[in-house]
Amino acid sequence: MKRIMLKSKLHQACVTMADLNYEGSIAIDTDLLEAADIIPYEKVAVWDITNGSRFETYAIPEKAGSKSICVNGAAARLVAPGDRIIIGSWIEIDYAESKSFKPTLVFCDEHNNIKNHDPETTRLASIKSA
Template identity: 50%
Template sequence: MRRTMMKSKLHRARVTDAHLDYEGSLTIDAQLMELADILPFEQVRVYNVNTGARFETYAIEGPAGRGDICLNGAAARMGAPGDLIIIVTYADYEEEEARRHTPRVVLLDAANKPKKPELVQRCHS
């Protein structure tokens, strides 16, 4: 059996911009993508803490170190600059691998900077 598990997340990212007329996606600071193990064009799920909106899109790489988190295209209707969001990736794992898996969690401050250079933690419900 395969299980779908959280692979990584950027926790409490602040939306910095929104571009309705863009083709669509979520621009993420390249440094944050690397820390969270998110590849360009990888599917991401986004949970808006302010509005409760939940949606899927794909990641595109933004300039490193600026903290950019930009909702593009239709995603721009799902939030606004200043909103807090959680960006999550998932992956399928074989049963034994899933039981040993530890997701990568990057906690962000109000400026979209990692609270620690890299934080990997076991998530508990």
């Protein structure tokens, strides 16, 4: 039996641009793609935290260090610059492998800087600040 699992996630990333006239995709800073283990043309899900919209597209690389995340094509109508989003990708793995599988989680600040790769540290930090 196979399971479809979350492979990687960019959490709280910030949309920097929306380009209705570009062919569909989401352009993501190469540094963020590499940190999240997402490759060019990989299918991704995008969940807009700001307005609740959800869509699927594919990732394309943007210049490393640009901190840019640009939603292109028709999906540009679903976001606005400044929206906080989650970008997720999936993997199909054997059931036995799924028992120990851990996704790559990358947490971003409002400028698309990487805050943390360790979800346990992030969880503990938010508990302590509450």
